[in-house]
Amino acid sequence: MLAIESSCDETAAAVIDEQYRVRSSIVASQAALHARFAGVVPEIASRAHLERILPVIDEALAMAGCTLQDLSVIAAVTGPGLVGSLLVGLTAAKTLAWTLGLPLVGVDHIEAHLFACQMSLPPGESAFPAVGLVVSGGHSNLYECRSATDIELLGSTLDDAAGEAFDKAASVLGLSYPGGPAIEAAAASGRSDAFAFPRSFIKEPQRLEFSFSGLKTSLLYEVRGLPGSTVNPPELTSQRIADLAASFQQAVVDVLIEKSRHALRLTGHKRLLVGGGVAANTLLRERLRELSRTDGIQTIVSEKSYCTDNAAMAAIGWEHFRRGNVLPLGADVRPGLVRKARN
């Protein structure tokens, strides 16, 4: 299967066999193009996808040692994501499916982030059923996953996604984009208890929602001072940046762990899947291992290279193909795909 992912600012293609073995996975990041805006600019993203999509597909085929004639299925991420970006990947996939006479399969970006957890298990072992946590630049969502393709939203963020909060915090601290890795690096030499940042809804076990805007504002006030105040904030030394980064990271991770614990208790599931760019965070990964020990649950976190956007996780396309879930060539992208929340 050739899989294509272009939902945000990574142009990605992968070749994956029926046993989910990744024969190649190529990701062309556009981070450098968006860095000076400290976030993804949709029009720049779709134009960059157009330039990169064919070379990325060529490289994925070459690295897998195969040609177009060796393929049997074409898969593309159809949503959620940026409409212009998704259109580039889906149009490339449709064109290949049509010219090669192959079935076209649509992949949901969120399901794919969770399916990346399945791919780190040995063959024959299933990652489902489970609670799923997707933490990325666009999402902070908890799901009940009955199977790989049957997932229900339990709760999401009221404002920023976790990755978005990292990106904005990094921008306030004058660190590079994307913010997650930059905050993580700065935090390594800081004290995580230096600042008592807020942790939203952490004491409300029934509430499976996130909010990171209060945390972001608290950080902003520490850096720029309180609005209307005549007192200047302390100088932003490298030690203060490190302490702010470490305290910020600690607050985000505390919330993600506690809310996952609440979701596990409420649903009764004994397994937690974690995917998305923020799942690459070392502190979060350590705390998930701890959660596993203290709460007696199995935590499966995507391999680091499959946390941030990639096409290998679109291996879930095989599941759809086996269920006969094939797309017509007239199918459209689903940029704002939102799952019905549980009442």
Ligand code: KG4
């Ligand atoms: O999954 P992803 O590549 O794209 C979306 O689907 O949004 O996630 C990108 C996000 C960015 O916000 C980035 O700052 C964050 O993941 N991220 C991290 C780390 N690596 C990437 N956040 C915290 N720690 C990291 N090590």
Ligand code: ZN
């Ligand atoms: Zn993603």
